[in-house]
Amino acid sequence: MSSNGKSTSPLGLRIxxxxxxxxLHLPLFFIFLYAFTTEEKSFEFPPPGxxxxxxGVAWNSRPDIWPPLYLSLEVAAIATALALVFGTLAAAxxxxxKFFGRETISLLFVLPIALPGIITGIALRSAFDxxxxxxxxxxxxxGHATFCIVVVYNNAVARFRRLSGNLVExxxxxxxxxxxxxxxxxxxxxxxxxxxxxxxAFALSFDExxxxxxxxxxxxxxxxxxxxxxxxxxxxxxxxxxAVFVFIVTLLPILAAYYLTRxxxxxxxxxx
Amino acid sequence: MTVALQETRRGIGGTISDVFFARPxxxxxxxxxxxxxxxxxxxxxxxxxxxxxSFYSLDDFSGVVIHEFTLxxxxxxxxxxxxxxxxxxxxxxxxxxxxxxxxxxPIAYYAARYARGWKKALxxxxxxxxxxxxxxxxxxxxxxxxxKEGVITWFAGALHLNWLLNGILGLPVIGGPSLSFSYxxxxxxxxxxxxxxxxLPTQAALERVPANFIEASAxxxxxxxxxxxTVIFPLALPGIVAGSIFTFSLTLGDYIIPxxxxxxxxxIGQAVYTLQGTAGNIPLAAAFTVVxxxxxxxxxWMAKRMGAFDVL
Amino acid sequence: xxxxxxxxxxxRRFGSVRAVDGVSLDIEPGEFFALLGPSxxxxxxxxxxxxGFEQPDEGHVEIFxxxxxxxxxxxxxxxxxxxxxxxxxxxxxxxxxAYGLMIKxxxxxxxxxxxxxxxxxxxxxxxxxxRTVQLSGGQRQxxxxxxxxxxxxxxxLLDEPLGALxxxxxxxxxxxxxxxxxxxxxxxxxxxxxxxxxxxxxxRVAIFNEGKIVQVGTPSDVYERxxxxxxxxxxxxxxxxxxxxxxxHGGTATWTSLRPERIDVxxxxxxxxxxxxxxxxxxxxxxxxxxxxxxxxxxxKLPLVAxxxxxxxxxxxxxxxxxWPKSAMVAMGDGA
Numbered sequence: 030m031s032s033n034g035k036s037t038s039p040l041g042l043r044i045x046x047x048x049x050x051x052x053l054h055l056p057l058f059f060i061f062l063y064a065f066t067t068e069e070k071s072f073e074f075p076p077p078g079x080x081x082x083x084x085g086v087a088w089n090s091r092p093d094i095w096p097p098l099y100l101s102l103e104v105a106a107i108a109t110a111l112a113l114v115f116g117t118l119a120a121a122x123x124x125x126x127k128f129f130g131r132e133t134i135s136l137l138f139v140l141p142i143a144l145p146g147i148i149t150g151i152a153l154r155s156a157f158d159x160x161x162x163x164x165x166x167x168x169x170x171x172g173h174a175t176f177c178i179v180v181v182y183n184n185a186v187a188r189f190r191r192l193s194g195n196l197v198e199x200x201x202x203x204x205x206x207x208x209x210x211x212x213x214x215x216x217x218x219x220x221x222x223x224x225x226x227x228x229x230a231f232a233l234s235f236d237e238x239x240x241x242x243x244x245x246x247x248x249x250x251x252x253x254x255x256x257x258x259x260x261x262x263x264x265x266x267x268x269x270x271x272a273v274f275v276f277i278v279t280l281l282p283i284l285a286a287y288y289l290t291r292x293x294x295x296x297x298x299x300x301x
Numbered sequence: 302m303t304v305a306l307q308e309t310r311r312g313i314g315g316t317i318s319d320v321f322f323a324r325p326x327x328x329x330x331x332x333x334x335x336x337x338x339x340x341x342x343x344x345x346x347x348x349x350x351x352x353x354x355s356f357y358s359l360d361d362f363s364g365v366v367i368h369e370f371t372l373x374x375x376x377x378x379x380x381x382x383x384x385x386x387x388x389x390x391x392x393x394x395x396x397x398x399x400x401x402x403x404x405x406x407p408i409a410y411y412a413a414r415y416a417r418g419w420k421k422a423l424x425x426x427x428x429x430x431x432x433x434x435x436x437x438x439x440x441x442x443x444x445x446x447x448x449k450e451g452v453i454t455w456f457a458g459a460l461h462l463n464w465l466l467n468g469i470l471g472l473p474v475i476g477g478p479s480l481s482f483s484y485x486x487x488x489x490x491x492x493x494x495x496x497x498x499x500x501l502p503t504q505a506a507l508e509r510v511p512a513n514f515i516e517a518s519a520x521x522x523x524x525x526x527x528x529x530x531t532v533i534f535p536l537a538l539p540g541i542v543a544g545s546i547f548t549f550s551l552t553l554g555d556y557i558i559p560x561x562x563x564x565x566x567x568x569i570g571q572a573v574y575t576l577q578g579t580a581g582n583i584p585l586a587a588a589f590t591v592v593x594x595x596x597x598x599x600x601x602w603m604a605k606r607m608g609a610f611d612v613l
Numbered sequence: 614x615x616x617x618x619x620x621x622x623x624x625r626r627f628g629s630v631r632a633v634d635g636v637s638l639d640i641e642p643g644e645f646f647a648l649l650g651p652s653x654x655x656x657x658x659x660x661x662x663x664x665g666f667e668q669p670d671e672g673h674v675e676i677f678x679x680x681x682x683x684x685x686x687x688x689x690x691x692x693x694x695x696x697x698x699x700x701x702x703x704x705x706x707x708x709x710x711a712y713g714l715m716i717k718x719x720x721x722x723x724x725x726x727x728x729x730x731x732x733x734x735x736x737x738x739x740x741x742x743x744r745t746v747q748l749s750g751g752q753r754q755x756x757x758x759x760x761x762x763x764x765x766x767x768x769x770l771l772d773e774p775l776g777a778l779x780x781x782x783x784x785x786x787x788x789x790x791x792x793x794x795x796x797x798x799x800x801x802x803x804x805x806x807x808x809x810x811x812x813x814x815x816x817r818v819a820i821f822n823e824g825k826i827v828q829v830g831t832p833s834d835v836y837e838r839x840x841x842x843x844x845x846x847x848x849x850x851x852x853x854x855x856x857x858x859x860x861x862h863g864g865t866a867t868w869t870s871l872r873p874e875r876i877d878v879x880x881x882x883x884x885x886x887x888x889x890x891x892x893x894x895x896x897x898x899x900x901x902x903x904x905x906x907x908x909x910x911x912x913x914k915l916p917l918v919a920x921x922x923x924x925x926x927x928x929x930x931x932x933x934x935x936x937w938p939k940s941a942m943v944a945m946g947d948g949a
Binding site: 207 | 344425
């Protein structure tokens with residue numbers, strides 16, 4: 030390979046990379062396609078006909094969609110707000126100084142996403158049982174905030190680490206006390222990372238089903254509604270319409286988060 | 302007037318700043334306490350509550366949990382059908398992890414070494430979007446694809462490959478009435494859903510391999526295959542191990558995918574879900590969750606020794 | 614008048630490492646003072662002790678006669694030019710320079726005018742609205758300088774101020790910094806590991822080794838009269854003569870420094886003038902270095918290095934005689 034071989038890649042590599050990416054994206058196409066099918070009982074392919082009526086049906090004749098949607102939005106909003114506060118505090122503290130036990134605490138803050146969601150779910154459920162806490166919006170939110178904190182923390186800590194300590198020192202050297210430094214130097218530097226972390230946390234919470242199943246009781250979030258439709262379908266294309274909607278609602282914050290963090294290294298999203 | 306010091310209006314912010322400046326540990330402590338309480342009490346506390354439950358047992362006749370310390374629940378865990386569940390899940394997790402690594406590597410390698418500028422951004426987005434987009438939607442998409450009357454069957458028919466599809470479905474263990482009711486289907490969906498988790502850390506590790514290492518290896522007479530085996534792969538390994546933490550852990554604990562795409566033989570996640578729900582056997586459900594916890598603890602310990610955490 | 618900066622027996626430890634170990638030093642008002650030493654010798658920590666980023670574990674730091682222990686950096690009339698400049702990336706050049714004034718509550722119009730003047734002073738007039746990422750290394754350095762000076766510090770600290778610049782720019786900035794310091798009359802304290810930079814810019818130099826100051830003096834003091842083998846070797850290069858060798862050649866019986874440029878290389882049979890010492894030997898290496906040529910000669914006792922003006926006909930393995938004035942041998946005592 031010559032030294033400028035960088036720009037040309039082996040054909041085999043290009044084919045397998047492209048095939049891999051197609052594998053990642055093609056399946057989502059069928060979600061869209063089946064939202065327009067005229068066949069509502071089975072997954073017949075190709076669809077016998079195409080129609081847009083299911084969008085109208087979902088909007089007008091399925092009142093069971095709306096309460097779960099509102100609940101999901103509410104939970105995602107609260108969980109994200111809490112996560113922003115707690116995740117940022119944790120990132121600030123852990124990137125500040127070396128102290129005894131820092132490594133252990135850092136590990137603690139990634140545990141909720143390193144362990145399978147089912148463990149988080151059943152653990153919270155048994156804790157609620159033991160303490161006789163009834164299931165409610167707040168129990169769902171408690172579960173969501175736990176992993177949302179991790180998402181915000183991951184995004185913020187990466188940015189805090191890149192925020193050169195020199196900038197903070199330069200600010201203090203120029204006469205700014207701790208609060209002034211935070212307002213004029215730290216916040217503008219980490220702002221976009223926080224926004225990005227918040228958006229990812231929102232998308233994650235809006236879409237979460239594994240933990241929610243355990244902490245929801247009788248409450249139905251949109252993903253739980255979808256799950257029950259998957260197992261006992263009523264009008265399959267309506268489920269697709271909602272899936273398209275959920276896909277878009279989660280995709281927009283993801284794209285926004287990417288846009289906000291694109292200038293730096295792509296550290297934020299390495300782990301969910 | 303002093304020369305050396307500034308006469309600034311101190312104000313409340315200034316006064317508090319002075320306190321924190323004199324005692325930086327105090328600030329760290331104040332910052333850390335609220336999130337640490339949340340994770341430490343809510344999350345770790347719950348984990349301990351769960352662990353505790355696994356040392357209780359269920360009275361077979363009354364169906365009531367007996368709050369006495371016993372190891373009998375763990376004994377149940379090692380009985381025939383339960384061991385089957387554990388082995389089945391671990392095998393699946395291992396296969397999914399290996400397959401993900403194989404599919405992820407060319408994508409990661411291409412993105413790390415050849416993609417530049419907008420192409421690189423496109424690759425990154427193309428991996429990030431499926432990673433973060435709705436889990437249920439993705440699983441649902443595969444239900445559509447794998448269903449008996451669905452996409453794969455149609456393509457098999459169009460290409461006159463029905464004999465092949467039926468042959469595969471006829472295989473013992475991995476086959477079934479249709480792909481959406483078979484292990485093979487479950488395996489496809491797992492690989493699909495967790496693949497991005499493997500690509501990103503692998504790419505991160507490969508990004509750190511300087512291009513001149515590869516040139517140096519070629520310069521020293523290694524053919525591309527030797528370069529791959531002796532230079533690229535060892536340097537990418539921590540990234541692959543980091544990715545495998547996710548693919549392995551997530552497969553071990555998932556109960557939705559095998560429920561929607563799979564047959565009636567349970568995986569650990571489903572067992573936990575049924576035991577704590579309809580069966581009301583919280584102690585055994587808790588004992589079951591200890592299995593992925595122990596496996597992951599061992600796995601993380603090994604990964605740390607291989608330096609996989611630096612890539613996360 | 615009290616010194617601008619005084620270190621009284623100051624120590625600073627990081628874990629078990631004594632980064633600064635019992636340093637005492639006075640820097641007078643208006644001096645251009647260099648802290649010179651290899652990396653890890655404690656010079657940067659001393660600078661940070663003055664700025665207030667570090668606090669002494671033992672001893673006192675005084676600035677213009679006032680003890681500054683526990684005084685945070687934002688309450689000190691001292692400003693720093695950081696090694697990587699630490700310009701705020703989210704602010705324009707003008708906002709960077711006006712930052713200190715904004716924090717002090719100076720009204721916008723006034724601080725913008727002052728920032729403009731400060732930028733003009735460092736020859737960056739009209740750069741107010743640029744983004745810092747658009748600037749070259751040399752320009753960033755000037756912005757950092759303006760940002761510090763606009764606050765009217767009593768002491769200006771510079772951490773390896775020219776380290777990131779290329780040679781040409783470095784020489785130019787050395788001149789400019791010197792002129793600026795003379796015009797402003799502010800005390801400048803700068804850290805460097807480059808002995809050439811220290812000697813050409815500073816009025817006085819403190820040389821650090823392993824957390825201690827090993828010598829303080831004017832550039833000519835430390836160059837011509839090193840008091841230890843470390844200084845002789847670190848500041849420029851030097852032939853360090855063992856006591857026996859020095860005594861045998863008309864020096865004193867102590868470790869002695871002999872600068873290579875003071876040694877002449879002459880033919881083997883030349884006569885040695887009075888007040889000169891000499892040694893015979895064989896050339897083991899001739900190394901052309903542009904303006905000068907370094908000749909290494911193995912004498913009976915030890916190898917000696919001489920630098921002579923370029924254009925020489927000497928070759929490896931030539932037998933030659935080295936001659937140097939006895940006064941060029943500087944006794945350093947037993948110092949390490």
